[in-house]
Amino acid sequence: MTGTSNTPASVKVTIDAWESLFRAQVAVMRKVSAKPEFHKLSMREYDVLFNLRICPGGRSRLVDLNRYLLISQPSLSRMVTRLEDKGLITREADPTDQRAMQLSLTPRGLAVQQEIGREHVKHIYEQIGTALSEEEFLQLQQLTSKLRSAIK
Template identity: 60%
Template sequence: MADEESQPQIRTTSESWESLFRTQVAVMRRMQQLPEFKKLAMREYDVLFNLSHCPTGWTRLNELNEALLISQPSLSRMVERLEAKGLVQRRTAERDQRGIEIALTEEGRALQQEIGRVHVRHLHEMLAPALSEEEFKQLQFLTDKLRTGLKDR
């Protein structure tokens, strides 16, 4: 009996996830076309954005990788390209001499902020017509709750 009762819940979970995923795909496709991502690819911007939120300014590659949807080898190559562009810097980890930490350079921070300001406005223009401010708050609450639930397991 319990299995029969869980079938509608399983279907609802699946359909909700599919809706969330398809919405993200649609938004990401539109965002890729935005002019701010002509200066820097969206994935590269994502690296700069995540680095800009590191409490100390520095992070290990594997810690940064936890926030991104990219493989560790791909991230390593991307960091090399960003370093060659003068946007990130590396150093030997202070607590573990075998590790490497990365951080934004001043140029990287300035570019992240420049793109970020424009990007936030474009994102608002794209999404704001669809939901009220209260609905956006509800969406944030629900997605934060889902992410927190995943961390607890």
């Protein structure tokens, strides 16, 4: 529970927090996107594998996966084709909906995701691990979770 009663915040405080969050995200990503793990796969491609792995059952329809990504649906469709060609993802017909495709990681896709993930975690930790105390990271996690869950 983050539990505080919510009178809506002022525009200024809201926007200042958002801009600060956004800029922090950019600063971290700039550093981390240059790391060697993203030479095998782009960050956007890694993000697809990551989101697919954490899906319930490790499977997802294209459109559902797309909700977690900033990329457009047609771009995702083509990216999935490329990842399929690389043997990292499979596209199977959904028995319950003839229009839909069930995506899932191949064993190699999972392995690649985990390998890149390990490196990525290491580099994120190198970048920010000492920036905040444990309690502060916990607070940050709670605030951003709450923020995210409030989005319609």
